[in-house]
Amino acid sequence: MGNLQRPRRCLGQGMKSLIRFFVAAGLLAGLAKPFAVEAKPHVVLLSGEKLYDSAVTLPKYAEALEKKFGFRCTTLTRVEKNEFANLDALGQADLVIFYMRRMTLPADQLGQVKRYIESGKPVIGLRTASHAIQNWLEMDKLVLGGNYQGHHKNELHGNASVVPGAKGHPVLNGVGSEFKMGGSLYKNTPLAKQGKPLLTGRVEGHPAEPVAWTHSYKGNRTFYTSLGHKDDFANPQFVKLLDNAVAWCLAKSAKPGASPADVADKYGIEEGKPFRIGVSLFEKMWKTDNLTLLDVRTTPEYKAGHIPGTKWIDWFSPKFADEVAKLDKDKVYLVYCAGGVRSARACKKMSEMGFKYTVDLAPGFNGWKAAGKAIEK
Template identity: 40%
Template sequence: MMKKVLCYWKLFVVVGMLLSRTIEADEPLVGTAERPLRIALLSGSGEYESAVTLPVWKKKLEAEYHVSCDLLQAEQEIRIDGLERLKDADLAVLFTRRIKMPVEELGPLKAYVASKKPIIGLRTASHGFQSYLEFDKEVLGGNYQNHYGKGEPTTIKLIPEAKEHPVLKGVIRERPWKSEYSMYRTAPLAEDCVPLLMASSPAADREHPAAWVRESEGRRVLYATLGGRTDFDSPEFQTLLINGVSWSTRIPLETLKKP
């Protein structure tokens, strides 16, 4: 009798696995024409004009890649409606600055963080929500401690040891380049962060990481201190961003890119 039960149980398991694979096979791949990658863009950094740059980037992404973007625009850095739509996103891109929402209204954002889905943070995302400042250390792996004097440009250079990282593919430059925006104090990073770019400034006494990636508990994160309006005009920054979308979601660019 026991042998029959075991046989039936094994048969049940095998059939279940086959059905599961059949269902999965019927589902279109994410990042294709049949199932575009869903990206939530959280915009709310008035100082760096995210309301100007993110809509332009959204248009570019949707024109060139199998991507569907949901742009959530904050109201005067006071609140950002529609956070509940994060539950449908495959990737969240945060470019907000000290949004003054009560912590109890950030439930959808914290639920997204808990889901371990990928995240990209730009510039002020390290202090994107005033009631959720721990996001910087806990999720991004950063250590934002304000910035050096305004008016001093930042010099950006690649870290030689990181030049083979997929996020830097096509970003390789022999010489550093300039960002007109002030340099952030970001060091030291969490131990599991991998710095990609370093920043220096005449106003600073040392270099600080300007971009890094992090893999933690199955989630991939990219953060860059870049993100001002003129940064978006830089081919290097644009390449870094789309590489970051591909790397963080584990979808090859060849799959994402439209014919």
Template identity: 30%
Template sequence: MKYFSRILLSFCLVFIHVQMGFSQKKSSKKPLIVFVCGDHEYSGEETLPLLAKTLESQYGFRTKILTSFPDQNAEKDIPGLEILKEADLAVFFLRWRVLPADQVAHIQAYLNSGKPIMGFRTSTHSFNYPQGDPLESYNGFAERAFGAPPGWGGVAKHSHYGHNASTDARIISEKANHPILTGVDPTFHVRSWLYRVLPDYPKKGTEWLMMGKAVNPERPAVDQPIAWTWENEYHAKVFFTTMGHPEDFSVEGFQRLIVNAIHWELGLKVPEKWLGKLDINIPYRGMVKSKN
């Protein structure tokens, strides 16, 4: 009897070990999405964690949120960027950072990997190194990574049509069958004031998915591309949008666009069934001083 019990115990231990190994293997196959936030103005460190929570609970992804330390105004430190080496997708929402070389090296290593990359709004001007700084070339990060204008203003004359404006978004009819646009409302309205990127950007070779029309612009406005895909010079799949105002994240059409784009970037089938509007309701705070 004791002999039989020992055999049974051994069998159980082996079974548990195999099951644990299987579970760990299954878990490790879940794609890891790393969100890198630091934008002064648009509360990416609040909206993106709510998006990440839904991606984990409803779609089975793993996520990691990295934010500027100690707050959104801190331009010189985003701890934890080494996790990018494990990421299957990196999502950037940055504005005028001046990160140290060792942190930028993690971002460059991710670029070099050719893995997919996504960017929101102010990531067109992710970095703002002074003239002559060894990292000054990273002021043009958005052009290399996303096919977007290389920084604010400058030769590209990248600008917007006024903070009191907003944007009517519409799908480009010829692109309506693109997987990213599955189930996305043909038209919707967002609070983002329209970014000017034409005539030289997005870069040649980008595929425009959506156009934006400025509502109540403060100056004469021309319709602009507001969402596009691309293959960058690192051979990575790219999705970029100039939308990203916190109130945009409460708009169902925008929510589905982003969830679809994440699946597409990872080479996964875009969900045909929408699981319902996401609970993301972050008010716009604008620029605020640090508490410290």
């Protein structure tokens, strides 16, 4: 085993003592409530490669996050080729930044990584994160939305440019329209369907490739960039991009009043394409984002029980299209039937009618009821 590195915490002992002092002082003064200290996001940074000196760049970046934003940070560096000292910090993480390369993780540590990702919390992948875990290479397409197929020659240098249609995205705020890339250009075309390119890169004699994009897995926010060479960390443009990505990933869940486009972006819903999901994510979207529920079952089915607050339009009714046409086509609709067949057809019909965002509950109301979720009659 190599030298074990203690997880690095951004919040110093002196600050912790000061916080305890204020809390104690408030109590001793007879205040009704102690001085409230807002919990700061906990960012975990995983360094598991040697080609690009992430064991140096990530701890320095963690320090910068502390100074600029006051985040709590834990930087974990691999102690052997295929393992970390431990990954327990993932259990308390609000965001994980992956910078690993072809590690064959032990089963327990792979399980910790998967549990974090399956929780729906945000993910950032840097450069070799596209092939981070040799015994779970599916992470690239499934979670990051990429399609890693190697890279162009190291001596071919080029620039990264903002995708015209992506201008205005929060991750690009303050980032120049074009800047130099520090390392070789990765080949990632085509991206997953939900991948939304923000930057492309080009080297002489070859077509452009996406070098930064957003994606969503389990309703989370994911950002990946094939940038991350040590020279990139010395480039203010890249650092600004990464700062923005961290802020975007940690942004609070959309609240009532958030635009439908923001909600769609949060969950990776493509405009005009029905989004088919399971019970857990359906419930999360309903409760967190205050979206409109639409039950397309028959009258007897609806009266026997439905999800609270549901609009109801019978799919079998000859007036279905007329009634649906009265709804706002720009909103996000959570659509369900008994078992997922009628709702899928309804979502397809609504998309054809110009509705932008429809979400289909695959297991239907039967699956919702079997899961013990809220029902009213």
